Amino acid sequence: MDVHRAAMMNYVDCDVDEMDTKNRKMQHCEDRVDSGVDSLKEDEYRKIVEEMETLSLPGPSVNKGMCESWTEDVTEDGDTYLHLAIIQEAEDYAIQIIKQCQNDPFLNRQNNQRETALHLAVITDQPHMVARLLKAGCDPRLVDQSGNTALHIACKRGSLACFSVLTQTQIQTQHLHSILSFPNYSGHTCLHIAAINNYLSMVESLVQLGADVNAKEQCSGRTSLHLAVDLQNLDLVHTLVALGADVNSLTYGGYTPYHLTFGRQNSEIQRQLYTRTAQELRAMPESESEESDEECFSDDDCMYDDIQFCGR
Structure with missing residues (x-):
């Protein structure tokens, strides 16, 4: 895997505080969060290690916006040397790079999957590296x-x-x-x-x-309690109810968690939610489509004569 220099002109920070218009977009691509984890061959890994050993890493710089040339080196997957060090769990190299890049934008560089070094440290389950990255300035x-x-x-x-x-x-x-x-x-x-x-x-x-605890997921308005019923997870239902989950919360279609128990096998979940659900909300909501159909066929305006072609 060749390491090449890139200008990173397309790099854009994705800040959750600035994404009100983006957070509702669905990604229709396969979920991939592993970057290059386990994708390097042994000889490729050795080559990268040798290159990392030749890096000139002076003492920590007090100036922000460092311009070391190696910070612009990325793989074909967009991984920097810091990404690679974390992926391969090369802790010593990662620590050296982090020390050199304190509070530098380089720490927040994202690869082609838009993963930062912090994402990869979590993916590879390295809590000590997560702590170092946060203290060094990762967003x-x-x-x-x-x-x-x-x-x-x-x-x-x-x-x-x-x-x-x-x-x-x-x-x-x-x-x-x-x-x-x-x-x-x-x-x-x-x-x-x-x-x-x-x-x-x-x-x-x-x-x-x-x-x-009552936050609704944006696709259908289900809360975590609705999801627990969907999963038929009695322990999760108990936990959420104990934490104050609203049993009367409605999805965008007007369904309470109790409504979702119909047709499901776990009768205990249904029983417990029934006793907690407001009486006026226990009945299943009527289908809007059925109502519209009935309304249409009962209205004289919906009746029409046979279609005529060419006046016949």
Whole structure:
């Protein structure tokens, strides 16, 4: 895999605070968050290691906007030397680069999958590297091509160690509220992702950190409790109800979590939600399509004569 110099003219930071018009776009491509993880052959890896060993890394610079030539070197996948060091878990090299690039935009460089070094540190489950990157100036609000921040990925992969660092590091907590409320391009917040993957401890922690337990995913308006019913996950239902989930919350189609229990096998979920759902919301909402059909056929204006062709 040849390493070539790129001008990075197309590099654009994706900040969750500036993406109100973007966060509803769906990505119709295969979810890929591994960049070059495990994709290098042994001889290619040795070649990169040799090149990294020849890098001239002076002491940490106090000036921002460093112009070292090697910072512009990227692979065909858009990975920088920092990306590669983290992917291959070459900790010593990664630490040297991070020290040289304190608070430099280079730390937030994104590859072709729009993954930053912080995304890759979470993907490879390196919590110590996550902490170093955050302290060095990595922006935790940047998102990949699927709209996921590093915290979204930690919730998806169930990485408790990385989750802890991302939610407890002082730098991260400055942006934590906006990240917790930010949906990815599938409309899911971190809480939705943790619920879907049945990470109950993360679900509890996210709500305690300020995540809205009644946040609706943007596709159909389901809350985490609706999703728990869809998954027929009784433990998750119990957890969310205990955390204050609104059993009367309606989807965009007007369905409560109780409505979603119909036709499902877990009668215990149905029983528990029935007793908690407001009486006036227990009946299934009528289909809008049926109503419109009945309205049409009962209206004299909807009747018409046989179609005539050429006056016949």
